[in-house]
Amino acid sequence: MSKSKRHSIKFIIVSLLVLAIGLSMAGCSSSFSESKIKELYAHPEDFKGQTVNNLTMQIVAVDKVKGEIHLQAFENFVKAKHPTVLVLGDDKLKYEEGEYIKVKGKILGKVTVVDEEGTEMEAVKLKAKKIKKIKSTDAIPAEDTLDIGYNVKMKGVSASIEKIDFTSDDTRVYIKVKNDTKKTIEIYPNQSLIVQDGNDYVSDEENFVYEDVHLAKSVKAGETTSGVIVFKRIDQNLPFTFTLEGSDGKGNEFELPFVFEMQ
Numbered sequence: 001m002s003k004s005k006r007h008s009i010k011f012i013i014v015s016l017l018v019l020a021i022g023l024s025m026a027g028c029s030s031s032f033s034e035s036k037i038k039e040l041y042a043h044p045e046d047f048k049g050q051t052v053n054n055l056t057m058q059i060v061a062v063d064k065v066k067g068e069i070h071l072q073a074f075e076n077f078v079k080a081k082h083p084t085v086l087v088l089g090d091d092k093l094k095y096e097e098g099e100y101i102k103v104k105g106k107i108l109g110k111v112t113v114v115d116e117e118g119t120e121m122e123a124v125k126l127k128a129k130k131i132k133k134i135k136s137t138d139a140i141p142a143e144d145t146l147d148i149g150y151n152v153k154m155k156g157v158s159a160s161i162e163k164i165d166f167t168s169d170d171t172r173v174y175i176k177v178k179n180d181t182k183k184t185i186e187i188y189p190n191q192s193l194i195v196q197d198g199n200d201y202v203s204d205e206e207n208f209v210y211e212d213v214h215l216a217k218s219v220k221a222g223e224t225t226s227g228v229i230v231f232k233r234i235d236q237n238l239p240f241t242f243t244l245e246g247s248d249g250k251g252n253e254f255e256l257p258f259v260f261e262m263q
Contacts, residue, residue, distance in 0.1 A: 037075065041082045044110040044124045051129065055103045056139050057084055062095050071095055072113070075124075077139070078209055083123035085111055091131060098211065100139040104130040136210045137228060140167050144236050152256045156181035159244050159256045162226075164236075170204070171231040173242060179219040183249025189215045189229050196240035201231045221249075237262055 032040060032052050040047050058077035063070045068087055075082035077100075086103060095101070105126035113123045142165035151160040158178045165172040171194065179185050194201040205214075207230050215227030234240060244256040 037082070040107070041075065041122075041124055044107065044122070047107045048109045050107050051104065052107060052126070053104045055084075055105065055126075056134070057082075057086075057101060057103065058139070059095055059097055059099045059101065061097055069095075071101075071128075072123075073101070083113055083121055085113065085123050085125045086131075087125065087127050088131075089128055091128065093131070093133070095133075100134045100136055100212070102132045102134050102138075103128060136212050137165065137172060140170075140209070142167055142172070146236060146260075150258055150260075152258060154254055154256055155248065157185055157246070157248070157254060157256070161242070161258055166233060166236050169233050170207070171201070171234050172210070173229045173231070174226075175215060175229060175244065176224060176226040177215070177219055177244070177246075178224040179221055181248060182221050184218055184220050185246055185248050187215060187217050187219060187225075187244070187246040189217065189227075189244075191245040192229050192231075193243045193245075194231050194234060194240055195243075196234050196238055201234060204230045204232065 032055070037055075040052070055075060057073040057075045059071050059073045061072040063072065069091075071086040071088065073084045073086060074080050075084055086105060087108070103126065105128045108125040108127055110122050111125045112120060114120050144166040146164040146166075148161045148163055151158060153159075156179070158180065160176050162174045162176060164174070173192075173194075177187060189203055190205040192203045210228060210230050213228040215229055216225040219225050229244075239259075239261050241260070242258040244258075245253065246256075247253045
């Protein structure tokens with residue numbers, strides 16, 4: 001799964017194709033496999049009337065169409081593929097561009113849309129049955145996880161790594177920073193570093209897929225902040241070090257080092 005910046009794409013519905021769903025057709029429920037999802041987006045009309053569970057996507061626009069709220073989204077949000085138009089029911093929640101959701105919905109068929117650059121594409125149209133808001137880290141499940149609980153403290157600033165996730169492409173460091181000093185401190189996630197087997201890995205601050213979980217860059221006196229710092233995938237079986245950098249209220253830089261000796 002390749003990295004990409006957030007795609008600011010708003011779909012415009014061009015023409016809704018006829019959706020003739022026979023009354024005798026019973027909608028079957030399925031948490032579609034990856035291959036079946038690809039088939040769904042290639043031939044959505046073949047799945048009309050069926051129900052899909054746990055379809056994960058990122059919202060790119062929220063529109064009101066003839067009194068209905070439509071969420072426009074990508075199922076494959078990293079590569080900006082598999083456009084989807086989701087028709088809401090009586091859901092009272094408010095949705096925003098960039099949010100991640102897990103959807104159960106009835107497949108209505110396909111609809112032709114265009115993006116802001118005028119490119120036409122076919123989108124799957126769904127009638128929402130159930131929607132759950134999730135974080136980007138839930139939208140991209142980990143292949144492996146190290147549960148850590150590792151704490152380092154220096155000059156009134158402490159940091160603890162709660163866990164480290166490994167996806168097919170990324171290393172995600174879940175970190176909590178507490179400021180026990182009397183002044184605001186600055187955190188430099190973009191200067192954080194993983195060193196493994198002689199290789200330096202700088203944090204991927206340009207990976208906007210994880211924008212909703214990025215670590216805050218300042219922490220007021222007495223407060224705590226939590227977030228995720230993302231790196232390129234490393235080998236979870238080899239020793240490595242992680243270093244968090246920042247500066248105190250007097251402008252003095254500090255480093256909080258973590259050493260992982262793998263067995």
